[in-house]
Amino acid sequence: MASDIGGDSRHRAIQGRGVYVISVAAELAGMHPQTLRVYERRGLLEPNRTGGGSRRYSEHDLERLRRIAELTDAGLNIEGVRRVIELEAELAELRAQLEEERELARLREKEIHRQYRRDLVPLSQAVVHVKSVQIRR
DNA sequence: ATTCTTACA
């Protein structure tokens, strides 16, 4: 199945939409097409579909297939693989949110320091002010 | 060539 067109497709970003038909995707992943169909039916993968209903695997899908291979080789069954990938995605999202919050905290802290500088009175002026108050007594 | 279903090691 030679779906290779010009070099333009190769230069495209790593996250292009569906590109490979199942036979090519299986070849690149070192798996059998049936195995890819099984993974999809078990919720490990969801490649795009053409209008006719054929699967089209993206580079993102291939990365996921490699991750699946790692986990299955480690001894996990399909359900285990599915849950690990799910948790990894959740972890990545939480880490991203954490970074956002940390950035906001940094900005808030800077603003607070600016407030301090505005309210503080230079020491020389402060002494004068205190003496004047003492004289009144 | 691909799809899904069914069956087997």
Added chain:
DNA sequence: TGTAAGAA
């Protein structure tokens, strides 16, 4: 779990 054969 992964593979193969069947039919569409």
